[in-house]
Amino acid sequence: MDVSPEAMGGRPGSRSSTFLIASGKSSLPSRRRLAGYALAVALAPLLTLVLVILRGQLNLTTDVLAFLVAVTAVALLGGLGPAVLEAIAGSLLLNFYFTPPMHRFAIAEANTAAALVTFIVVAVVVSLLGDREARRTRQAAAAIAAAEAARPIAEADRTRAALLATVSHDLRTPLAAAKVAIRCLRSRDIQLTAADHGDLLATTDESLDQLTHLVASLLDMSRLQAGAMPVFPRPANLEEIIARSLRDIGPQARAVKLSISPDLPQVMADPPIMERVIANVTANALRFSPDRSPVLLVATARGERIELRVVDRGPGVPLGDRDRMFSPFQRLDDTGTTSGVGLGLAVSRSLTEAMRGTLEPEETPGGGLTMAISLPARPRPAPAYPGSPGA
Numbered sequence: 001m002d003v004s005p006e007a008m009g010g011r012p013g014s015r016s017s018t019f020l021i022a023s024g025k026s027s028l029p030s031r032r033r034l035a036g037y038a039l040a041v042a043l044a045p046l047l048t049l050v051l052v053i054l055r056g057q058l059n060l061t062t063d064v065l066a067f068l069v070a071v072t073a074v075a076l077l078g079g080l081g082p083a084v085l086e087a088i089a090g091s092l093l094l095n096f097y098f099t100p101p102m103h104r105f106a107i108a109e110a111n112t113a114a115a116l117v118t119f120i121v122v123a124v125v126v127s128l129l130g131d132r133e134a135r136r137t138r139q140a141a142a143a144i145a146a147a148e149a150a151r152p153i154a155e156a157d158r159t160r161a162a163l164l165a166t167v168s169h170d171l172r173t174p175l176a177a178a179k180v181a182i183r184c185l186r187s188r189d190i191q192l193t194a195a196d197h198g199d200l201l202a203t204t205d206e207s208l209d210q211l212t213h214l215v216a217s218l219l220d221m222s223r224l225q226a227g228a229m230p231v232f233p234r235p236a237n238l239e240e241i242i243a244r245s246l247r248d249i250g251p252q253a254r255a256v257k258l259s260i261s262p263d264l265p266q267v268m269a270d271p272p273i274m275e276r277v278i279a280n281v282t283a284n285a286l287r288f289s290p291d292r293s294p295v296l297l298v299a300t301a302r303g304e305r306i307e308l309r310v311v312d313r314g315p316g317v318p319l320g321d322r323d324r325m326f327s328p329f330q331r332l333d334d335t336g337t338t339s340g341v342g343l344g345l346a347v348s349r350s351l352t353e354a355m356r357g358t359l360e361p362e363e364t365p366g367g368g369l370t371m372a373i374s375l376p377a378r379p380r381p382a383p384a385y386p387g388s389p390g391a
């Protein structure tokens with residue numbers, strides 16, 4: 001990724017001008033600068049006290065080096081200002097307590113003066129380097145933050161590109177098929193038999209069905225994402241809902257077998273929405289079922305919930321792919337043109353959750369996929385107590 005100095009919180013300009021700006025104004029947070037001043041103020045007298053106590057054992061070089069360590073520590077914590085303060089205080093204290101003539105602000109030897117000047121120069125250089133290091137660290141942190149902030153955008157871009165590719169392919173394929181079929185039907189140059197006519201009309205019909213399905217899924221998805229899909233769960237008869245969903249699926253649904261508990265309570269569901277969920281999941285199961293192996297719909301009551309399992313004996317879905325199959329526009333290995341665009345399960349799960357239900361994949365014992373839909377059962381009426389009205 002391209003990160004400009006401006007983006008990193010720096011300013012445009014050459015390295016040296018950046019350095020000058022850095023040295024002019026500390027890049028450390030003010031909390032650290034304050035802590036640096038506090039350390040400088042505390043350290044100078046403390047160090048002097050320790051060095052005065054140890055005066056017999058140490059010479060001037062050790063005293064100067066000890067102050068240099070103090071200045072370095074202050075520079076690293078608080079940057080230039082506190083370090084210069086510490087350097088000035090250090091040079092005055094060294095001058096007063098440790099260089100001859102003692103206990104006067106005066107320097108007797110040129111050598112000592114040179115040592116003190118060197119001390120101040122080193123202090124300033126160390127603090128400038130510390131300051132620059134802090135600035136670099138901050139710039140690096142800003143660059144990392146910028147990269148982190150850009151990541152979701154990059155991911156969204158990739159998803160959108162994949163989405164556009166899928167949708168445009170899936171829209172164009174049936175459109176092109178229908179267009180070609182209709183052009184043939186209208187053409188005067190082509191001699192068509194009655195069977196050709198039938199085939200071309202069937203192709204057109206199938207393509208338009210595919211388009212209808214795709215547009216409906218896209219509309220559902222965008223309504224769900226915009227929070228504009230009203231869902232009204234109410235007591236409903238699951239068996240009737242299943243019957244209507246199978247009718248929606250068409251002749252293929254003949255391969256579906258039902259097993260519904262005889263005294264199944266009513267389910268709290270929005271019937272037209274529940275119908276779509278069952279139709280989506282059952283259509284998938286039929287698509288993946290091997291020939292002559294029926295898809296089973298099993299409805300049972302468990303506690304306060306109603307569970308509907310759509311059981312197939314197809315190839316199943318590996319554990320690692322089971323989350324991915326519920327993401328919009330995700331199809332696993334099958335990318336044939338006759339199937340959907342990978343929206344069915346994403347829409348179905350959102351719709352089920354909007355009805356306070358769950359949609360979870362399970363392994364069919366012996367191989368295959370089972371989709372388990374769980375919804376609240378109609379609440380049982382409160383027991384009537386003796387003396388209460390109606391008892």
Ligand SMILES: Nc1ncnc2c1ncn2[C@@H]1O[C@H](COP(=O)(O)OP(=O)(O)O)[C@@H](O)[C@H]1O
Nearest residue numbers: 284285288325331332340341342343344345369
């Ligand atoms: N019963 C099933 N058995 C095996 N794989 C399935 C089953 N149902 C769904 N899948 C996988 O999950 C993917 C997503 O399903 P879905 O969202 O309904 O999309 P679509 O049906 O449009 O492909 C399918 O493409 C398929 O790979």
Ligand SMILES: [Mg+2]
Nearest residue numbers: 284340344345
């Ligand atoms: Mg599907």
